[in-house]
Amino acid sequence: MSERGALRVRLDQLVREIAKFGLVGGLGLLVNMAVFNLVRHTTEIPVVRASLIATVVAIAFNYVGFRYFTYRDRDKSGRTKELTLFLLFSLVGLVIENGVLYTATYGFGWDSPLQNNFFKFFGIGVATLFRFWSYRTWVFRTLPGREAVQTAESFLEQRRPEPERSGEPVAPRR
Numbered sequence: 001m002s003e004r005g006a007l008r009v010r011l012d013q014l015v016r017e018i019a020k021f022g023l024v025g026g027l028g029l030l031v032n033m034a035v036f037n038l039v040r041h042t043t044e045i046p047v048v049r050a051s052l053i054a055t056v057v058a059i060a061f062n063y064v065g066f067r068y069f070t071y072r073d074r075d076k077s078g079r080t081k082e083l084t085l086f087l088l089f090s091l092v093g094l095v096i097e098n099g100v101l102y103t104a105t106y107g108f109g110w111d112s113p114l115q116n117n118f119f120k121f122f123g124i125g126v127a128t129l130f131r132f133w134s135y136r137t138w139v140f141r142t143l144p145g146r147e148a149v150q151t152a153e154s155f156l157e158q159r160r161p162e163p164e165r166s167g168e169p170v171a172p173r174r
Contacts, residue, residue: 017070017136018132020069020070021066021070021132021135021136023069023070024062024065024066024069024070025062025128025131025132027061027065028058028061028062028065029058029121029124031054031057031058031061032054032055032057032058032120032124033054033117033120033121034054035053035054035057035058036050036051036053036054036117036120037117039053039054040113040116041113047101047105047111047116048098048101048102048105048106051097051098051101051120052094052098055094055097055098056094059087059090059094062090063083063086063090066086066135066140067082067140070140071135071136071140074140074141075140075141082139082140085138085139086135086139089130089131089134089135089138089139090131092130092134093127093128093130093131093134094127096123096126096127096130097120097123097124097126097127098123099123100119100122100123100126101116101119101120101123104119105119
């Protein structure tokens with residue numbers, strides 16, 4: 001494949017990844033905002049605490065979506081490490097997201113329902129940039145080229161039928 005063709009394939013893969021990440025993230029955004037507003041308007045829990053609850057619910061929703069939809073083709077060998085890194089980077093995203101809301105609410109006194117929703121949404125946007133980079137770089141890593149080839153070859157070896165024995169020696173498999 002030419003260098004230009006390889007670049008085109010990588011660009012297409014990145015566009016698909018961003019689209020899938022955006023779909024799961026968009027649904028996670030709806031979950032986050034719905035839980036935030038439900039908790040905020042049906043309880044006496046302060047705004048940032050309500051936001052923390054909503055963010056945790058959205059993190060759980062997003063992990064399932066990312067693992068089984070967006071990054072289902074990625075390395076699955078170290079689930080404990082993957083989940084630990086996902087939670088670590090999600091925690092950083094939680095701090096970014098809710099730090100924006102905290103600063104707006106308690107630093108500037110912008111505490112109306114409209115302002116709460118705006119800064120919650122804005123904080124999610126800033127945190128999403130960090131999450132996209134960290135999840136694809138550290139959590140849902142692509143298999144290294146050599147390992148991916150070995151995995152594919154072992155799969156093909158398992159599925160290849162045995163050659164018929166006609167009395168002639170058969171070359172050994174590598």
